[in-house]
Structure formats: structure tokens, C-alpha cells
Amino acid sequence: MRTLRRLALVTAVIGLTAAASPGVAGATPGYGVSAVTIFDHTVGGTQYVLREITIAPGGSTGWHYHPGPVKGVVTQGVLTHNESDCSIDGIYRPGQFITEPNGTGYVHIGRNLTTGPVVLEVLYQNPVGGPLAVSTPNPGCSFE
Numbered sequence: 001m002r003t004l005r006r007l008a009l010v011t012a013v014i015g016l017t018a019a020a021s022p023g024v025a026g027a028t029p030g031y032g033v034s035a036v037t038i039f040d041h042t043v044g045g046t047q048y049v050l051r052e053i054t055i056a057p058g059g060s061t062g063w064h065y066h067p068g069p070v071k072g073v074v075t076q077g078v079l080t081h082n083e084s085d086c087s088i089d090g091i092y093r094p095g096q097f098i099t100e101p102n103g104t105g106y107v108h109i110g111r112n113l114t115t116g117p118v119v120l121e122v123l124y125q126n127p128v129g130g131p132l133a134v135s136t137p138n139p140g141c142s143f144e
Contacts, residue, residue: 027136028063028138029062032055032056032060032112033053034053034056035053036051046126047125047126047127048123050124051121054117055112055117059118060110061110063107063109063139064107064133064134065106065108065133065134066124066126067134068124069099069100069102070100070122071123072099072100074092074094074098075094076117076118077112078093078112078113079111079112079118080113082111083106084139086143089108
């Protein structure tokens with residue numbers, strides 16, 4: 001049953017997509033984050049990776065950007081998402097989709113400010129051979 005749910009989720013995320021990690025000096029690595037790769041397949045010059053990501057209470061992804069676009073859905077908990085100007089650009093709850101553009105112009109962080117875990121199903125569309133995320137220094141925010 002869980003496999004069928006994931007297959008439906010992958011189909012939904014890919015449909016949403018159709019419709020619509022080395023560190024650096026001073027980087028802010030994530031903490032309290034674990035990931036399980038569910039699917040990893042290359043088509044042409046694009047690597048498609050589906051991961052289930054869990055962020056523990058009080059955990060964060062650390063500041064980062066992605067070389068390729070990212071689409072995901074929250075399946076459990078509440079994700080607080082901040083842009084590099086420190087503003088909250090989204091608070092995501094179960095069933096809500098999140099999209100993240102690629103490139104150094106979209107440095108961001110995902111945080112779990114609650115007492116329960118945050119679980120996400122995330123699809124990365126990445127250039128083959130590149131990291132899924134690149135850590136960056138804190139852009140000057142009072143957190144992380």
C-alpha cells in the first residue's frame with residue numbers, strides 16, 4: 001500500500017512539474033535531517049531523484065541552493081521556509097506542494113519549528129553528476 005501511495009505521489013509531483021552536496025567555507029550545514037532515496041533514474045542529461053526527507057523537531061536543512069529545480073509535498077508536520085532576505089516565503093502543511101527554483105539566486109533554508117517531525121517527498125531534477133544541493137553561508141539572518 002505504501003508503494004502505491006508513493007507511486008501516486010510521484011505521479012502527482014511529476015504532473016505538477018509538467019504543469020508548471022558539497023560544502024563551502026562558512027557553510028551552514030543542516031542538522032536533524034535524514035533522507036531515504038526512493039527513486040533515482042537518469043533520462044538524457046537529467047537525473048530524477050525522489051527522496052523522503054525527515055526533519056526532526058528543531059532541525060533545519062541549513063542554507064543552500066539547488067543546481068536543478070525541486071518539487072515536493074509535505075506528508076507530515078509543518079515546514080517553515082525562508083529566503084535569503086530572512087523572510088518567510090512559505091509555511092507548508094500536509095498535502096501542500098512546494099517548488100524551489102534552481103540556482104545561486106535562490107538560497108533558502110527549511111526549518112522545523114514544531115515539536116513533531118516534518119516529512120517531505122521531494123523530486124529533484126538535476127544535471128547529471130551534480131550535487132542535489134549546495135550548502136552556503138548564512139546570508140546574515142539572526143537564525144541558523
